[in-house]
Amino acid sequence: MRDLRTEKVPFTGERSVTAPSTWGQRQAWLDMGRMRPGTPYNVTQVLLVPEGWTVGQVLDRISETVGRHEALRTLFFEDDRGELVQRVLDSGEVQVEVWTAEGSPEELLAGAMELNRRLEDAVFAHDSEPPFRAAICAPGGVPQAVIVCVTHLTADLQSTRLVAEELAGSHRPAPALQPVDVAAYEGSERGLKREASALAYLRDTLTAFPASNFTAPPGKAEEPRHWRGGLTSKAVTLALEVLATRHRVSTSTVCLAATAAMLGAATGEARCGLLLIVGNRIPSELRYAVGSLAQNVPVLIDLAGPGFADLVRTVWSASMGAYRHGRFAPAKAWREIDDVTRRRGGRPELDCFFNDMRGRKDRLPQDRTAAELRTAARETVFSWEDRRATGGTFFMEFGDVFGEPDMTRLSLFADTCLLPPAAHEALLFGMESLLIELVERDVPLAEIAGLTGLAGLSGVSGLSGVR
Known part of the structure; x- marks a missing residue:
């Protein structure tokens, strides 16, 4: 330059x-x-x-x-x-x-x-x-x-x-x-006691984890195999604020609930296991700390519903358990994972992630109608952002858009064997559609695949088993 x-x-x-x-x-x-x-x-x-x-x-x-x-x-x-x-x-x-x-x-x-x-x-x-x-x-x-x-x-x-x-x-x-x-x-007595509790949570949660969130036989892979799709939406930002206020939870809880709901709609499974990227900033002495604090913590989410409002409550409870148990030595965690794998006769699902990367937003919630959000959704933009030969199964991120505080970026990096490009794109647009519909009414989880356009797509691992 x-x-x-x-x-x-x-x-x-x-x-x-x-x-x-x-x-x-x-x-x-x-x-x-x-x-x-x-x-x-x-x-x-x-x-x-x-x-x-x-x-x-x-x-x-x-x-x-x-x-x-x-x-x-x-x-x-x-x-x-x-x-x-x-x-x-x-x-x-x-x-x-x-x-x-x-x-x-x-x-x-x-x-x-x-x-x-x-x-x-x-x-x-x-x-x-x-x-x-x-x-x-x-x-x-x-x-x-x-x-x-x-x-x-x-x-x-x-x-x-x-x-x-x-x-x-x-x-x-x-x-x-x-x-x-x-x-x-x-390394102190208090720290090691906290770690022991976290490792016990890890062991119990992974013991109950599914072997995979995608249980149907994989389809044909694209070349390269792993694709990242990105969707930028103002409607998502507005819907998250309305729903978080209505359910008295954080917008991050709504993001996680929507991710679990869409994953369940794509796979047809009654539960899903995700690894949360946990910031570990709950203690006041860490709130403004500069350091590497984030760790990966499993959360098991029951998708029984029957409605999205029920799922929000389930997700809030499950995620709070994960956030309270996010600090441990990684080497000890892997020993627990290996032990769980031996006892189960196979490794639990460790390739599906959720990460809310959005910064703090000092915004007051505003009443919005679904019609207003559908109008805002006309400005939504989708693009394929990356294609790689290697990667994980499913990595969902919510992020900010620099210079555009009203926009939210949804990013999904996924295996095309399990989520073909058409289903990948439909899942991201479907998540926006779901959040907009939820502003108007509570949606039964059994309706989500049809509502969001996932139902009927060929090659989607698990859609044949949609509830």
């Missing part, structure tokens, strides 16, 4: 310390170990720079933020026993790219997207390089946006959002545990 330079931004922190890794860091380390060497595993976040700031002020703010949060200046390595260790630096430098080219709005947007891609594809040397980078978009030398990048090993999505908000001045740093302190708690 033209007019691009690299700055080495110095930082200083309060301490240098070496300590055991946290459970969340070990989860990310295991995930990375399953990838091909050199595969990037980063999360980025874009923030708008307040008017009047200079590039120098942005660089100073980056230096202060990295110095404040130990997660952003931590190295990782394995000790002689093969255990992951974290080492916090008290001084060093982070890399920041500054792009000063001028151009049309379209050219500037394309350049910003290229900077974001470069950061997403960056491969960090975790044993020698701080796990933080950034890029400043400053056409003509005037900063307009900053792209923050951290590795999943050191910070999850919510942590990256907190860092971005601090840089932009929209969030004041709040007291929170540093990763070294989190690791100390996890």
Whole structure:
């Protein structure tokens, strides 16, 4: 890229310390170990720079933020026993790219997207390089946006959002545990007691899990086999607010209930097992922590219904159990999984995921009619976003759309053997249709396949058994 330079931004922190890794860091380390060497595993976040700031002020703010949060200046390595260790630096430098080219709005947007891609594809040397980078978009030398990048090993999505908000001045740093302190708690008597409870939950839940959510014989695979479809919808945003208010639950609970309902409609099964990406921020000392806290926790959802309102109550209860048991050492969890597998004579379903990636929304719910939402749905956009040779069975995500706060992005990455492209697309559009219909009336679960267009599609694993 033209007019691009690299700055080495110095930082200083309060301490240098070496300590055991946290459970969340070990989860990310295991995930990375399953990838091909050199595969990037980063999360980025874009923030708008307040008017009047200079590039120098942005660089100073980056230096202060990295110095404040130990997660952003931590190295990782394995000790002689093969255990992951974290080492916090008290001084060093982070890399920041500054792009000063001028151009049309379209050219500037394309350049910003290229900077974001470069950061997403960056491969960090975790044993020698701080796990933080950034890029400043400053056409003509005037900063307009900053792209923050951290590795999943050191910070999850919510942590990256907190860092971005601090840089932009929209969030004041709040007291929170540093990763070294989190690791100390996890190794304490209280932490180990909490872990024992979580492992017992894991064992009991996976014992009752289905062997697969898709029990019918697989169909013919597309080439490549795993596809990601994305749907961007204002109607979904509005419907979630109405339904969450009506049922007195969070919009995330409604998202999970809708996902379970649509999965059941596609497979014809009476229950489904999902792995939730749990943020683990319920304790006040972790609410504003910057670190890798998220872990995968199983939840078993009964699809007996009979109506969606009944399913919402079921999902709320089941998900609360999962959220309360989301912290444990991954190696111990895998020992439990192996033990459950031996006792069952086969592994439980571990390839279907749900992740609500949306940020905090300080919005007041508004009364909306289904007719208004159907009008909004005319603006919904669907596209195939990715195709890969390898991947999981079913990974459903709800996310934000940058610069469009009224929009929600539904993303589904699925195996075409089990969910052919036509059914994949129908499931996403069907979820929007279901949420709109629910604004008008409670929908029996037995009607969802017909209501959403899934019924009658050929090649859908399990549709022959729809209730």
